[in-house]
Amino acid sequence: MTQTFTDTSIVRPALYVVATPIGNLGDLSQRAVDTLKGVDLIAAEDTRHSARLMQHFAIATRLVSYHEHSGAAREDGILRALGEGKAVALISDAGTPLISDPGYGLVVRVRAASYPVVPVPGASAITAAISAAGLPSDRFCFEGFPPHKAAGRRQMYEALADDQRTLVFYESPHRISDSVADMAQAFGGDRQAVICRELTKTWETIHGDSLAGLCEWLQQDDNNRRGEFVVVVHGAAKAAPQILSxxxxxxxxxxxxxxxxxxxxxxxxxxxxxxxxxxxxxxxxxxxxxx
The missing domain is CATH 1.10.10 (Arc Repressor Mutant, subunit A)
Known part of the structure; x- marks a missing residue:
């Protein structure tokens, strides 16, 4: 299905995938505000969290929950709304929906039903981190959240050790120290990397060093281990061509x-x-x- 939209009017029926701020409310675009005000329904990851955003921008559109544990019944309800000719917006707690956030299953079903899916782009922690990290950005690989358990995490990093692309990971405050230590073990302590913490928020921190240096930095201050993290890691050096004997x-x-x-x-x-x-x-x- 090919879709083309040349203006900002609300199309009905359609699913709008709307990016919301990852911290700074000033990052919500005017188009996003107009879309959220103009649709008939907003499917939000956490309605209590999103209610504060709606209140700040005086958006009165009805909210319903849609998260990773939502069953098919919730998706059925959204598809029924589209079938009734309504416009629905999908938002996550922060950033662009579907990027390590729920929404994939819904978008698949909406497209399969031949309804338009309209992206309203905006904030994303991935692109924010890449833009400020100072590491090669022509080719990069987003790996999302590493496995929670150490064995699975180490296995993942070892599989990526020779990847020449810049690597991007999300990580939680509870695992950031162990995760970076595992990176140093798999990639080598001298591999350059950048920790981006609390992007666009009051305590935003962007700190680059070798992985070994970042391990030490994380231990220097408890505050360095608080917040939401994006870790950007330089890709592996290109292997020198082997000279045959x-x-x-x-x-x-x-x-x-x-x-x-x-x-x-x-x-x-x-x-x-x-x-x-x-x-x-x-x-x-x-x-x-x-x-």
């Missing part, structure tokens, strides 16, 4: 006389201990030279 190249050439390249490279790797990918690449070069 004379023995490896000779072995590869002999095997290539009788075997396909893929098989020759695999056998040469087993015989010489060199990387199969490096041998395969060298085999391609030899074939080009011969051609």
């Amino acid at each position: 004379a023995e490896a190249e000779r072995t590869l050439k002999i095997l290539l006389r009788e075997l396909p390249l893929k098989t020759a490279a695999a056998l040469a790797a087993e015989i010489t201990g060199n990387k199969k990918n490096a041998l395969y690449k060298r085999g391609l070069e030899l074939a080009e030279d011969a051609g």
